[in-house]
Every structure is written in C-alpha cells, then in structure tokens.
Amino acid sequence: MEMYATIAEFLKATGPYGLVAVLGWAFWRVSEKKDKEVKDLYEKVAQISEAQTSAITKVEAALLALREAIDELRHRNTSGRGSSTED
Numbered sequence: 001m002e003m004y005a006t007i008a009e010f011l012k013a014t015g016p017y018g019l020v021a022v023l024g025w026a027f028w029r030v031s032e033k034k035d036k037e038v039k040d041l042y043e044k045v046a047q048i049s050e051a052q053t054s055a056i057t058k059v060e061a062a063l064l065a066l067r068e069a070i071d072e073l074r075h076r077n078t079s080g081r082g083s084s085t086e087d
Contacts, residue, residue, distance in 0.1 A: 011018045 007022070011022070014021065
C-alpha cells in the first residue's frame with residue numbers, strides 16, 4: 001500500500017509529465033520482456049533449423065548410398081547373366 005502512496009505523490013509532484021514518464025517506463029519494460037522472448041524464440045528456431053539441416057543432409061547421403069548400392073547390384077546381375085554357362 002505504501003508503494004501506491006509513493007507513486008501517487010510522485011504523480012502529484014510531476015503532473016502530466018510524471019504520468020508520461022511512468023507510462024514510458026512501463027512500455028519500455030514490456031518491450032524489453034517481449035524482445036527477450038523474441039530473442040529466445042529466434043535462438044530456438046535457429047537450433048531446430050540446424051538440426052533439420054543436419055538430418056536432411058544425412059537422409060540425402062543415405063539415399064545416394066542406397067542408389068549407388070542398387071546400381072552396383074544391377075550391374076552385378078547383368079554382368080552375371082551374360083557369363084552364365086547354363087544349357
């Protein structure tokens with residue numbers, strides 16, 4: 001309750017300029033909190049993006065290795081058929 005009395009005395013002494021100062025300070029505090037939350041969100045999104053990029057790179061490498069393995073198996077099968085000595 002004493003805090004409110006102090007604020008009221010401050011506003012009486014400073015008039016409308018005090019009100020502007022108090023509202024400006026409150027706006028600044030809210031903006032500061034929002035900026036911190038946005039920064040935290042940006043950092044989290046950056047971490048998720050990095051993990052996603054890493055995962056995509058690994059999947060692409062696995063798909064390339066799979067394609068190469070399939071091509072190698074096809075090559076073995078076609079070269080194996082031509083050298084068959086079955087009658």
